Amino acid sequence: MFIATTSAPVNIACIKYWGKRDTKLILPTNSSLSVTLDQDHLRSTTTSRADASFTKDRLWLNGVEEDIKPGGRMATCIAEMKRLRKELVENVDTSAPTLSTLFVHIASYNNFPTAAGLASSASGFAALTASLAALYALPSPPTELSLIARQGSGSACRSLMGGFVAWNAGTLDSGVDSHAVQIAAETHWPDIHALICVVSDTKKGTSSTSGMQRTVETSPLLQHRIKHVVPQRMKTISEAILAKDFDRFAEITMADSNQFHAVCLDTSPPIFYMNDVSRAIIAVIEEYNRVALLPENGGKRKAAYTYDAGPNAVIYAPAAHIKEIISLIAHFFPQQETFKDPFGLFGPNGIGTGSFAAGFNVNVAKTWETGAVKSLIHTKVGDGPRVLGQADSVLGQDGLPKSLQL
Numbered sequence: 352m353f354i355a356t357t358s359a360p361v362n363i364a365c366i367k368y369w370g371k372r373d374t375k376l377i378l379p380t381n382s383s384l385s386v387t388l389d390q391d392h393l394r395s396t397t398t399s400r401a402d403a404s405f406t407k408d409r410l411w412l413n414g415v416e417e418d419i420k421p422g423g424r425m426a427t428c429i430a431e432m433k434r435l436r437k438e439l440v441e442n443v444d445t446s447a448p449t450l451s452t453l454f455v456h457i458a459s460y461n462n463f464p465t466a467a468g469l470a471s472s473a474s475g476f477a478a479l480t481a482s483l484a485a486l487y488a489l490p491s492p493p494t495e496l497s498l499i500a501r502q503g504s505g506s507a508c509r510s511l512m513g514g515f516v517a518w519n520a521g522t523l524d525s526g527v528d529s530h531a532v533q534i535a536a537e538t539h540w541p542d543i544h545a546l547i548c549v550v551s552d553t554k555k556g557t558s559s560t561s562g563m564q565r566t567v568e569t570s571p572l573l574q575h576r577i578k579h580v581v582p583q584r585m586k587t588i589s590e591a592i593l594a595k596d597f598d599r600f601a602e603i604t605m606a607d608s609n610q611f612h613a614v615c616l617d618t619s620p621p622i623f624y625m626n627d628v629s630r631a632i633i634a635v636i637e638e639y640n641r642v643a644l645l646p647e648n649g650g651k652r653k654a655a656y657t658y659d660a661g662p663n664a665v666i667y668a669p670a671a672h673i674k675e676i677i678s679l680i681a682h683f684f685p686q687q688e689t690f691k692d693p694f695g696l697f698g699p700n701g702i703g704t705g706s707f708a709a710g711f712n713v714n715v716a717k718t719w720e721t722g723a724v725k726s727l728i729h730t731k732v733g734d735g736p737r738v739l740g741q742a743d744s745v746l747g748q749d750g751l752p753k754s755l756q757l
């Protein structure tokens with residue numbers, strides 16, 4: 352049986368991708384950089400199988416069949432992977448099975464809400480690309496595979512690697528230089544933790560794809576960002592990562608999130624992704640950093656917020672501060688759900704009510720009603736796609752998806 356299963360992680364950008372210069376090939380107007388999150392907590396798991404009995408390419412997402420539109424993103428990724436199988440394996444070794452001529456069945460599950468601004472398209476297309484690469488026994492390194500994942504969803508190209516990953520915009524019309532490269536592995540700076548504040552887990556109003564095109568067409572600020580802001584930030588944040596300088600990393604990450612939302616506001620008609628809860632989280636983290644920046648407290652930032660195309664916050668912080676940050680967020684945004692404590696930070700009494708550093712101005716935000724922040728997910732920087740065994744397959748013997756709760 353020709354079958355392979357992989358899991359792939361989510362990534363959350365510190366320097367945001369927003370805008371395409373080629374919408375078909377998915378070539379961006381600027382480079383971007385992200386942190387890959389640990390797939391022990393958030394992942395897409397995908398099984399691909401090729402079989403002579405299959406009559407068309409089929410894909411099931413969370414158990415529901417998706418239409419693979421001819422010429423669409425999914426069809427492009429599958430066709431490109433078959434092309435690589437033929438070029439790199441079958442044309443080289445004539446005894447290799449001609450899998451590129453067979454139809455595939457693909458099943459994928461996300462263990463978190465799909466299309467809710469939690470970057471499911473990134474982990475999803477990375478897992479799809481990685482599972483077909485395993486099925487086809489491709490010798491291609493992750494940077495080469497990132498060219499294919501990019502054509503599924505731009506941000507997906509950065510999920511093919513762990514740690515800290517840049518997507519170089521490239522300049523060629525063919526797109527062959529628009530790929531992801533690892534700036535540093537997760538082992539270089541494992542101290543980076545992330546707290547996802549789920550403000551909403553429902554589908555967003557303006558998709559990233561349509562929103563960013565509207566920005567390209569109408570925002571003068573985007574042109575300034577592309578030419579004069581992002582190139583310098585890419586350089587400085589890469590240096591901060593290599594030097595493990597969290598203060599600098601945090602400063603750039605927050606500034607870039609804010610500029611991304613500023614170009615959304617500069618779009619006509621304007622796009623609003625953050626809401627009042629998102630802005631209140633910003634106020635709390637800014638106050639937390641204001642106190643941390645006082646000379647008597649060490650003079651360095653201790654947390655960085657960032658927001659994608661939705662209201663959910665991702666807060667990056669060194670491991671040593673994350674417990675304090677969780678308590679802080681839970682104070683202003685009381686939790687309904689029991690906090691799942693994957694790192695065992697809190698005892699049996701749970702998060703508690705939180706305490707504040709001396710000088711912290713509690714009036715920067717009100718105490719919100721329970722559920723304003725629906726849940727908190729604590730994770731950290733993690734590795735790239737993993738090839739799993741037969742036991743983890745999400746396709747059954749019959750070639751149809753297993754119904755699993757992953």
Ligand SMILES: Nc1ncnc2c1ncn2[C@@H]1O[C@H](COP(=O)(O)OP(=O)(O)OP(=O)(O)O)[C@@H](O)[C@H]1O
Nearest residue numbers: 395459465466467468469470471472473475559660
């Ligand atoms: N596991 C998966 N396998 C294949 N495709 C997936 C998978 N998960 C999500 N997708 C694709 O991604 C789409 C959702 O992407 P969308 O950009 O709307 O949401 P998001 O990725 O959660 O948000 P964002 O990219 O803005 O953070 C799905 O409709 C599906 O086409």
Ligand SMILES: C[C@@](O)(CCOP(=O)(O)OP(=O)(O)O)CC(=O)O
Nearest residue numbers: 364367368504505506559560659660
């Ligand atoms: C705000 C972002 O998350 C935008 C992600 O956009 P997508 O990668 O979802 O867009 P498409 O390429 O059209 O699929 C910023 C980022 O991840 O860099």
